[in-house]
Amino acid sequence: MPAAAAPLDRVFQALSDPARRTMLERLTRGPASVSELARPLAMSLPAVVQHLAVLEASGLVATAKHGRVRTCQLQSGSLQRAEQWINDRRLAWERRLDRLGDYLARQTPQDDEGSPS
């Protein structure tokens, strides 16, 4: 059973590291082995495996071992939930700014815009 629903905490935490983002970026171009993920990174293999564990725990990546090769794949579900959270907040905020703009426009109908003194 692949770790399905990971809390936002873990997802954002996983995204906060540049090495892990590089790994994800590579995975958007298709599945990859651990060594392939490690190649562009200036760190030891065990370090990469630890990053991979974080990505897996966050549900961003699923892995499966065939023979001696572990193949990693992106899972867009967690990515989608994180994006959704941000989007919801950003939209709420921007709608609020719009309403505020409307209100100010009605309060000063002849003035065209500007900051209140």
Add this chain to the structure above:
Amino acid sequence: MPAAAAPLDRVFQALSDPARRTMLERLTRGPASVSELARPLAMSLPAVVQHLAVLEASGLVATAKHGRVRTCQLQSGSLQRAEQWINDRRLAWERRLDRLGDYLARQTPQDDEGSPS
């Protein structure tokens, strides 16, 4: 100068804490003082101020002090950049899956197994 361009590292790191997400959520409903942000949180005021510092360093929140009250406001710019990064990766991945689906459909138009020549 309000901290304008904050690296993704800091933004995702800021988003990874539930207390900070609660604070952001409150701020989508309009500006708030430090104490207002602190009210729903089960922690000391200094702890909240430290979270606020993280949010400010990430560019997610801007603050200004008037008298003895610090007023905090959401800044959608950093939020937008984070969302954009996720969206770009998710779309790249999903486009890839689509292409793969097309390819497989063409390889096995009516049968469900076949070796490429």
Add this chain to the structure above:
DNA sequence: GCGATAGTTAAGTGTATCCTTAAGTGAAAG
């Protein structure tokens, strides 16, 4: 079987995070 390959496990180190309490600072209210 032998050696190279791909990854894993264990242990340790330095730094960052998240929280605390205690003691300030400075504007506002009485």
Add this chain to the structure above:
DNA sequence: CTTTCACTTAAGGATACACTTAACTATCGC
């Protein structure tokens, strides 16, 4: 002027992170 209010600063402690090296395990190719 004194107290209260809204933070702020400082110091410290527990845990979590991001690495490292060293040693180990399984598979693959010969």
